[in-house]
Amino acid sequence: MIVLPENLEVPSTRLEAADRVLYRECEYLNLGSYDQWLALFSEDCLYWAPLAPGQDDAKSHSSLFHENRELMRMRIDRITHEAAHSLAGGIRTSRTAGPAALREIEEESGDWIVERRFQMTERQGERTRLFAGLCTYRLTPGRESFLIREKRVDLIDCDQPHEPLEVFF
Amino acid sequence: MFGEMVRDGAVDGRVYTSREVFAAEIERVFARCWSYVGHLSEIPQPGDYRRVTVAGRPLIFIRHEDGTPRVLLNRCAHRGAAVVGRDCGRARRLRCPYHGWTYATDGALKQLPLPGGYAGDGAPRRGDPAWSLKSYPVETHRDFAFVRLEEPQKPLPLAEFLGPAGEALDLMADRSPTGRLSVAGGRLAILLRCNWKVYLENLHDGLHPPHVHESSISAARAAAAGGEPREEIRWVAANGQPLAAFGELEVRCHPHGHSDMSGFRKEADGRDAGYREALEEAWGGGRADRALTRNLHNACFYPGASAHPQYMQMRRLTPLAPNRTLVESWTLKAEGAPESHFLRNVRYANTIHSPSSLVKPDDAEAYRRVQQGLEGSPGPVSQHRSDENPGPDTSTALSEEYVRSQYLAWQSYMED
Ligand code: FES
Ligand SMILES: [Fe+2]
Numbered sequence: 001m002i003v004l005p006e007n008l009e010v011p012s013t014r015l016e017a018a019d020r021v022l023y024r025e026c027e028y029l030n031l032g033s034y035d036q037w038l039a040l041f042s043e044d045c046l047y048w049a050p051l052a053p054g055q056d057d058a059k060s061h062s063s064l065f066h067e068n069r070e071l072m073r074m075r076i077d078r079i080t081h082e083a084a085h086s087l088a089g090g091i092r093t094s095r096t097a098g099p100a101a102l103r104e105i106e107e108e109s110g111d112w113i114v115e116r117r118f119q120m121t122e123r124q125g126e127r128t129r130l131f132a133g134l135c136t137y138r139l140t141p142g143r144e145s146f147l148i149r150e151k152r153v154d155l156i157d158c159d160q161p162h163e164p165l166e167v168f169f
Numbered sequence: 170m171f172g173e174m175v176r177d178g179a180v181d182g183r184v185y186t187s188r189e190v191f192a193a194e195i196e197r198v199f200a201r202c203w204s205y206v207g208h209l210s211e212i213p214q215p216g217d218y219r220r221v222t223v224a225g226r227p228l229i230f231i232r233h234e235d236g237t238p239r240v241l242l243n244r245c246a247h248r249g250a251a252v253v254g255r256d257c258g259r260a261r262r263l264r265c266p267y268h269g270w271t272y273a274t275d276g277a278l279k280q281l282p283l284p285g286g287y288a289g290d291g292a293p294r295r296g297d298p299a300w301s302l303k304s305y306p307v308e309t310h311r312d313f314a315f316v317r318l319e320e321p322q323k324p325l326p327l328a329e330f331l332g333p334a335g336e337a338l339d340l341m342a343d344r345s346p347t348g349r350l351s352v353a354g355g356r357l358a359i360l361l362r363c364n365w366k367v368y369l370e371n372l373h374d375g376l377h378p379p380h381v382h383e384s385s386i387s388a389a390r391a392a393a394a395g396g397e398p399r400e401e402i403r404w405v406a407a408n409g410q411p412l413a414a415f416g417e418l419e420v421r422c423h424p425h426g427h428s429d430m431s432g433f434r435k436e437a438d439g440r441d442a443g444y445r446e447a448l449e450e451a452w453g454g455g456r457a458d459r460a461l462t463r464n465l466h467n468a469c470f471y472p473g474a475s476a477h478p479q480y481m482q483m484r485r486l487t488p489l490a491p492n493r494t495l496v497e498s499w500t501l502k503a504e505g506a507p508e509s510h511f512l513r514n515v516r517y518a519n520t521i522h523s524p525s526s527l528v529k530p531d532d533a534e535a536y537r538r539v540q541q542g543l544e545g546s547p548g549p550v551s552q553h554r555s556d557e558n559p560g561p562d563t564s565t566a567l568s569e570e571y572v573r574s575q576y577l578a579w580q581s582y583m584e585d
Binding site for chain 2: 049051052064066071075088159160164166
């Protein structure tokens with residue numbers, strides 16, 4: 001259940017809806033259900049993994065990932081392509097998330113800013129890797145549920161060298 | 170003995186896998202060549218420093234108080250502790266964290282605690298060069314700094330070592346009407362499970378894209394189907410051009426193993442108001458035009474660096490083990506050039522040089538497969554591919570001429 005800031009009350013149905021989106025976001029990736037995963041995002045969405053700790057600008061500074069919906073789609077098409085040689089040995093991932101906390105509800109947009117810690121273990125070929133960090137979501141409220149407008153992933157070792165990073169965290 | 174491993178357009182597979190060959194390469198190739206150590210803009214003020222590893226040595230790239238760039242061994246003259254622990258910073262003096270020996274920014278020993286306590290002839294004394302941080306020769310080309318760690322039999326000045334390959338660095342500096350560049354936008358770094366030479370042998374390989382990059386080409390084509398594709402998609406899709414088009418790309422092989430290739434992924438960069446004029450004013454018409462239109466892709470400064478002037482990318486390769494290589498890349502920002510160029514170049518770096526690149530994993534997998542295939546077997550590896558109409562100094566991206574040229578240099582260094 002999402003942790004609320006003090007002095008903020010939110011109807012429990014909204015909280016449950018946000019919780020469901022966050023649960024699915026993680027689980028669809030674990031299952032490799034990329035189309036369903038992408039459907040959780042808005043048309044104007046952004047997937048961003050900064051290269052530097054605390055990075056606040058993705059235009060004049062490089063990022064590990066910086067993808068709009070079109071580029072996210074292109075990544076999905078590549079990793080699910082039969083000739084993706086690097087994935088020929090298969091890839092299995094398991095993400096676990098810590099408790100999510102609602103940081104704020106933006107006044108102007110009504111967007112929810114939610115954070116949670118995550119760990120991901122990735123098994124690819126004979127290699128197993130660990131990733132950990134903070135995910136920050138911007139959730140846009142719709143009539144019934146939320147769409148993800150931005151997912152930001154701050155890896156604790158974002159500024160270190162990595163072997164190729166192929167799937168989303 | 171190493172020289173014999175290269176013969177008749179083929180090399181012995183062990184040049185990629187043997188620990189002995191690897192150790193010799195570090196000492197004979199990497200330590201004796203000019204190695205790219207950094208750009209002067211990374212250490213703008215006296216005392217600014219960066220840690221760098223070249224040829225297995227821990228180094229400090231630092232601006233001395235007189236303004237000159239220096240490269241020091243990050244190894245305390247007392248008991249050997251690495252004096253500098255941060256990746257970068259600014260310091261007036263470098264103080265060893267172990268027993269407090271303190272050095273100036275040129276490496277001179279300035280202070281040692283209990284100076285009377287070091288007895289005997291040859292004991293450490295302040296200012297004694299024998300007890301300073303070891304310092305290496307540094308030379309720059311248009312503010313790109315190179316270091317040489319060991320003296321070869323026939324030492325060459327940097328300008329002669331680079332020769333015509335230096336053009337790629339000139340093209341970058343000439344994109345600024347003041348000639349001033351700065352490293353900006355962070356460092357991207359990717360680890361590869363292959364020998365360093367496998368990486369260099371791919372730089373102008375026009376035969377591999379349709380096979381290796383099928384998955385990203387197909388994804389980019391699907392993305393481009395909607396109309397005018399955004400540039401990230403275009404850059405990925407460029408690998409899908411027909412083989413004949415790769416056969417049009419001119420590859421030049423320079424002395425000492427360097428090479429470059431022209432024509433791949435071309436941008437029209439002369440259209441911003443006032444920019445071309447500013448460059449013409451600074452450099453004259455011909456040179457300004459070259460800076461804007463000449464596109465050298467993956468220009469290689471053998472053995473350890475590569476540049477892509479059009480997108481202002483500089484890369485350094487660091488061999489970590491026979492089957493491990495680190496590749497780092499930086500974007501350079503040209504003073505007085507349109508901001509839009511810089512922002513595009515950052516996107517280019519994200520698309521092509523980030524570990525998350527859609528292009529890179531399949532390259533990395535091909536390199537890994539080469540490494541896997543060669544492990545433990547001494548048979549020959551072919552580099553025979555030629556153009557149908559090879560010229561005296563040029564070839565195309567369908568020829569392995571540049572690989573053979575790399576091995577000519579390799580052989581001469583390894584036998585030196
Ligand atoms: S090792 Fe540096 S002062 Fe002792
Ligand atoms: Fe490639």
